[in-house]
Amino acid sequence: MKAGCGFGIFLFLTTSANAETVATHRYFVELNQSLTEMYVNACFEGTPNFTLVAESLDASLAYTRGKVASSGDEVNPSGEISLKKLRRDDCFSYQVDISRPIMAHDPRPMTIKRVGRDVITAEGIWLWRPKTASPTHKVEVIFTLPIGVGISVPWSRINSKNPFHFLLKETPYDWPAFTAFGFFKETEVMVGKSTLRVSILESQRRLEFKKSILQGIKDAARAVRSVTGNFPVDDLQVLVEPGAYGPNAISVGYVSRGGRPAVHLHINERKHDVFATDSTILHEFAHLLLPKINNVDSWLTEGLATYYEYLLAARVGHKSVRDTLNIFRKNFERARLSLPKQSLLEVSQINSMSVGRDKIYWGGAAIFFMADVKLRLLTEDQYSLDHLISDFRDCCLQKKISWSGEEIFLEFDNIAGHKVFEDLYRRFVAVSNFPDVLEAFNAIGFEVSGFGQGRGEKRESKLRLGIFN
Numbered sequence: 001m002k003a004g005c006g007f008g009i010f011l012f013l014t015t016s017a018n019a020e021t022v023a024t025h026r027y028f029v030e031l032n033q034s035l036t037e038m039y040v041n042a043c044f045e046g047t048p049n050f051t052l053v054a055e056s057l058d059a060s061l062a063y064t065r066g067k068v069a070s071s072g073d074e075v076n077p078s079g080e081i082s083l084k085k086l087r088r089d090d091c092f093s094y095q096v097d098i099s100r101p102i103m104a105h106d107p108r109p110m111t112i113k114r115v116g117r118d119v120i121t122a123e124g125i126w127l128w129r130p131k132t133a134s135p136t137h138k139v140e141v142i143f144t145l146p147i148g149v150g151i152s153v154p155w156s157r158i159n160s161k162n163p164f165h166f167l168l169k170e171t172p173y174d175w176p177a178f179t180a181f182g183f184f185k186e187t188e189v190m191v192g193k194s195t196l197r198v199s200i201l202e203s204q205r206r207l208e209f210k211k212s213i214l215q216g217i218k219d220a221a222r223a224v225r226s227v228t229g230n231f232p233v234d235d236l237q238v239l240v241e242p243g244a245y246g247p248n249a250i251s252v253g254y255v256s257r258g259g260r261p262a263v264h265l266h267i268n269e270r271k272h273d274v275f276a277t278d279s280t281i282l283h284e285f286a287h288l289l290l291p292k293i294n295n296v297d298s299w300l301t302e303g304l305a306t307y308y309e310y311l312l313a314a315r316v317g318h319k320s321v322r323d324t325l326n327i328f329r330k331n332f333e334r335a336r337l338s339l340p341k342q343s344l345l346e347v348s349q350i351n352s353m354s355v356g357r358d359k360i361y362w363g364g365a366a367i368f369f370m371a372d373v374k375l376r377l378l379t380e381d382q383y384s385l386d387h388l389i390s391d392f393r394d395c396c397l398q399k400k401i402s403w404s405g406e407e408i409f410l411e412f413d414n415i416a417g418h419k420v421f422e423d424l425y426r427r428f429v430a431v432s433n434f435p436d437v438l439e440a441f442n443a444i445g446f447e448v449s450g451f452g453q454g455r456g457e458k459r460e461s462k463l464r465l466g467i468f469n
């Protein structure tokens with residue numbers, strides 16, 4: 001009876017939500033031929049009772065002019081844009097200058113960046129959007145682009161007849177997202193059930209490099225898929241920006257989560273033949289295994305990605321087990337000596353990445369290395385960090401849109417049925433003691449004292465836990 005009653009309530013609520021109609025606001029966006037100006041006509045269904053905001057601090061500087069359609073009244077943003085002057089079913093049109101980087105209050109180089117003839121922009125430099133998401137409205141964005149110009153955005157297409165018609169997924173407006181326009185074609189890379197929509201922007205170098213990049217992306221995605229059996233994002237925007245210098249195939253990689261998750265790679269296409277073995281791509285894809293973690297807990301975000309970056313590079317054979325363990329050993333030691341009086345939590349909260357990077361990345365990786373080994377020891381190698389991540393994604397990913405480190409560690413312990421993470425958090429995250437990695441090295445049969453003397457290699461055959469399998 002109770003189940004039937006609950007069902008009735010559900011039906012009532014559903015009907016009620018539908019009765020309160022969902023307003024569809026449509027943004028019609030045009031770009032000029034040289035991709036230097038954007039013209040946005042934002043049309044609101046009903047009477048908009050919200051303000052508009054843009055994620056970039058430079059959005060007001062890129063905004064050149066705007067007016068209300070019904071009255072012709074000028075609109076000038078001051079932090080936010082009020083829609084009080086709009087009538088019912090009215091529009092507000094505005095123009096944005098994306099011809100050059102601004103970088104006045106927003107130092108990110110990708111806020112407006114030209115790559116060959118193409119342009120990358122932060123969504124937040126041009127998109128003035130409702131401040132908060134609401135179940136009573138949705139926002140569609142429809143582009144009209146010059147002939148031959150393609151697009152890359154982290155939103156879903158909703159019209160099979162028009163590839164430039166998208167539904168804006170309303171994550172918090174201050175989560176960065178990036179859009180690219182230019183003379184590229186999005187390539188779909190399928191990995192299991194997931195689609196990676198890869199856009200490679202224009203290179204000034206006369207090289208055939210795209211095949212290697214697409215293959216490298218596919219191989220890395222497969223490696224990350226092996227952690228849980230599924231690639232962590234169903235539909236991923238991948239932006240590849242050529243033109244980097246230096247010895248690495250990938251000079252910078254990062255993840256953004258506005259709209260939907262996306263991965264950005266700045267590559268040196270001259271090194272395309274070693275792109276697949278550059279572990280940066282494993283690192284970025286490994287970030288996707290977890291949901292958004294609060295910025296103050298970067299030790300956790302970077303720790304997990306760094307641990308899997310090297311673990312997966314060894315599992316797929318890009319590095320030997322011995323080399324990988326020596327990389328762990330060397331970097332754990334460097335992290336232990338870095339800022340020794342501050343806890344991992346303090347370093348993540350107080351220091352910039354340039355000061356605390358070693359400690360944040362490798363201190364965090366040490367926590368996950370220890371957690372993985374402990375879970376395996378408790379279960380005779382039957383339950384690992386891989387299993388835990390998979391179980392977390394099944395049960396708990398949707399519970400919150402962003403997590404603190406402590407919250408997610410408590411959830412991990414609930415799932416695993418052991419107090420492994422709570423214990424690590426209390427002993428090595430909240431206080432300045434460095435994780436006791438020797439214990440974990442011993443447990444897998446790697447003799448740390450052998451580092452640099454060849455003895456690590458001898459012990460390799462005695463690895464007791466299958467972390468590299």
Ligand SMILES: [Zn+2]
Pocket residue numbers: 283284287301302305
């Ligand atoms: Zn990272």
